[in-house]
Amino acid sequence: MGIPLEQLLQAIPFEQLLIQTVNGIVTGMILALVASGLTLIFGIMDVVNFAHGELFMLGAYVGVITLAATGNFWVALVVATLTIALLGAAIHVTTLRPLLGRDPLTTILATFGISLVLQNYALWQFGPVARKIQEPFTGHFTLFYLDYPWYRLVIALLSAAIIGALWLFLKFGTYGIWIRATTQDRVMAQAMGIPVPSVLTVVFAIGAGMAAASGVLFGPLVGVNHAMGLDWVLKAFIVVVVGGMGNLGGSIAASIFIGLMESYASLWVSPAQAVIFSFVVLILTLLFRPTGLFVPTPK
Amino acid sequence: MTLGNASTDPLVKVEDIHTYYGKSHTLHGVSLEVGRGEVVGLLGRNGVGKSTTLKAIMGIVRPSQGEVLFEGRPITHLPTHRLARLGIGYVPEDRRIFRLLTVMENLRTGLDRRGVTDARKKQLLEKVYDYFPVLAERRNQAGGTLSGGEQQMLAIARAMMLEPKIILLDEPTEGLMPRMVSQIRQIIDVLHHEGAAILLVEQNVPLTLEASQRIYIMEKGVVRHHAVASKLRVSDAVIHQYLGV
Numbered sequence: 178m179g180i181p182l183e184q185l186l187q188a189i190p191f192e193q194l195l196i197q198t199v200n201g202i203v204t205g206m207i208l209a210l211v212a213s214g215l216t217l218i219f220g221i222m223d224v225v226n227f228a229h230g231e232l233f234m235l236g237a238y239v240g241v242i243t244l245a246a247t248g249n250f251w252v253a254l255v256v257a258t259l260t261i262a263l264l265g266a267a268i269h270v271t272t273l274r275p276l277l278g279r280d281p282l283t284t285i286l287a288t289f290g291i292s293l294v295l296q297n298y299a300l301w302q303f304g305p306v307a308r309k310i311q312e313p314f315t316g317h318f319t320l321f322y323l324d325y326p327w328y329r330l331v332i333a334l335l336s337a338a339i340i341g342a343l344w345l346f347l348k349f350g351t352y353g354i355w356i357r358a359t360t361q362d363r364v365m366a367q368a369m370g371i372p373v374p375s376v377l378t379v380v381f382a383i384g385a386g387m388a389a390a391s392g393v394l395f396g397p398l399v400g401v402n403h404a405m406g407l408d409w410v411l412k413a414f415i416v417v418v419v420g421g422m423g424n425l426g427g428s429i430a431a432s433i434f435i436g437l438m439e440s441y442a443s444l445w446v447s448p449a450q451a452v453i454f455s456f457v458v459l460i461l462t463l464l465f466r467p468t469g470l471f472v473p474t475p476k
Numbered sequence: 477m478t479l480g481n482a483s484t485d486p487l488v489k490v491e492d493i494h495t496y497y498g499k500s501h502t503l504h505g506v507s508l509e510v511g512r513g514e515v516v517g518l519l520g521r522n523g524v525g526k527s528t529t530l531k532a533i534m535g536i537v538r539p540s541q542g543e544v545l546f547e548g549r550p551i552t553h554l555p556t557h558r559l560a561r562l563g564i565g566y567v568p569e570d571r572r573i574f575r576l577l578t579v580m581e582n583l584r585t586g587l588d589r590r591g592v593t594d595a596r597k598k599q600l601l602e603k604v605y606d607y608f609p610v611l612a613e614r615r616n617q618a619g620g621t622l623s624g625g626e627q628q629m630l631a632i633a634r635a636m637m638l639e640p641k642i643i644l645l646d647e648p649t650e651g652l653m654p655r656m657v658s659q660i661r662q663i664i665d666v667l668h669h670e671g672a673a674i675l676l677v678e679q680n681v682p683l684t685l686e687a688s689q690r691i692y693i694m695e696k697g698v699v700r701h702h703a704v705a706s707k708l709r710v711s712d713a714v715i716h717q718y719l720g721v
């Protein structure tokens with residue numbers, strides 16, 4: 178407080194500003210991958226999935242196991258994604274489909290219950306000690322005076338690619354049309370012969386698979402334990418609200434926004450304190466623009 | 477459960493159905509039938525349960541009692557999407573266009589189903605674009621940007637994509653300009669000549685009497701009157717009794 182902005186900026190070397198920009202975008206892209214599964218499920222199914230973090234965590238564990246068995250990171254990534262997508266489909270059919278048409282509160286309670294079950298299952302099965310996923314390559318490149326790991330850049334690009342693939346899937350192709358029609362008018366979609374219950378299961382499975390993929394991609398950075406889902410998913414929830422619940426483009430924009438903001442904030446304060454800025458943005462959004470920052474003003 | 481005999485059973489038979497919205501009892505035992513290729517009008521004042529009857533046939537509202545039969549088989553417990561695939565097309569009164577989907581995508585919701593060859597898809601699309609040239613012009617435009625009349629055409633065209641044996645048409649001319657009304661009137665005739673059955677709910681009595689072969693008149697959740705359309709006149713006492721204002 179009280180320090181002129183010019184003086185503040187002068188204190189920070191230009192290179193560091195650029196490094197934090199790269200960092201912010203990379204973190205933002207990874208966050209976008211976690212958040213897009215969440216926002217997809219909310220936007221299409223009206224389900225706030227409190228078990229998203231546990232699907233993320235279980236994905237990482239399946240990754241750990243597959244990596245140990247095969248030694249190949251990319252195989253682990255694919256196996257984890259598919260396994261958790263199947264688990265997501267099973268969860269949807271057994272737990273969420275019977276609640277279709279009920280009060281949304283029931284689905285919140287159901288997913289919250291699932292999250293507790295999965296988290297404690299992981300604790301029982303894998304124990305409290307964190308596991309490590311070895312990144313597929315360990316090279317660095319020089320960003321000014323800093324050794325920047327290639328792997329972080331690759332995750333950001335992969336996240337972008339996965340989100341891009343999701344977008345293409347929704348935009349083109351019959352199933353994408355079915356999903357979008359179901360989002361807009363579930364009853365009319367059924368009247369057009371679209372098998373809405375199966376469409377919803379597929380959407381939940383895709384969201385779950387995306388959570389698992391982010392869990393594996395993230396494993397090398399954070400370590401895998403039963404509670405690893407909490408942090409990221411909390412942030413993903415912020416992103417989903419700030420981006421406009423259910424709005425895929427908005428969530429991506431919000432992810433990058435939050436990523437950059439925390440990154441810049443950590444030039445002045447510690448990264449742990451930088452999180453406070455995200456909550457401030459969340460509260461301001463809820464107060465002044467509850468439909469989300471990154472959505473066009475409704476007519 | 478009886479096995480239907482395709483040649484003698486009516487296409488759709490509604491048998492004494494009762495429906496509720498929460499605690500309010502909306503249909504009190506509605507019965508009617510529609511034969512193959514037949515255009516049947518369903519008239520009645522506001523709020524008597526015409527739309528609810530169509531929704532009950534489509535499985536959108538579940539009857540608490542009574543049965544709906546399609547080609548002689550009970551369909552009351554089938555999910556709505558199965559009914560659509562069986563050959564029941566639905567054009568709701570508020571049109572319910574997928575507003576963010578393009579015109580083409582709206583049509584594809586019904587067109588992209590198993591068992592339809594690419595050649596057949598092309599044929600079906602050409603047919604509706606032929607009837608509704610304005611839809612061809614606007615094929616890449618979002619459904620929500622169309623005018624009311626254009627949305628009505630799209631709603632009908634979209635139902636046609638299912639190649640339905642019957643179309644449930646709920647107030648297709650409501651709020652349309654006279655020119656649009658006569659276009660809708662023509663398309664009803666075209667569908668009729670192609671062999672589709674139509675259950676037509678309308679407020680426009682002269683149009684319904686002209687377009688239909690038979691008429692049902694509802695009052696307060698039941699069918700009160702049933703007549704051959706050509707025997708009814710707009711000036712008849714029954715029309716005045718049940719529809720006059």
Ligand SMILES: Nc1ncnc2c1ncn2[C@@H]1O[C@H](COP(=O)(O)OP(=O)(O)OP(=O)(O)O)[C@@H](O)[C@H]1O
Nearest residue numbers: 497500502520521522523524525526527528529569
């Ligand atoms: N979703 C609903 N929830 C509660 N009540 C409803 C609902 N839909 C319709 N109703 C009520 O059920 C009754 C029958 O409605 P319905 O829409 O079937 O009438 P209608 O004959 O189609 O009327 P209109 O000519 O106005 O379209 C009305 O009293 C209406 O208010």
Ligand SMILES: [Mg+2]
Nearest residue numbers: 526527528569
């Ligand atoms: Mg109505």
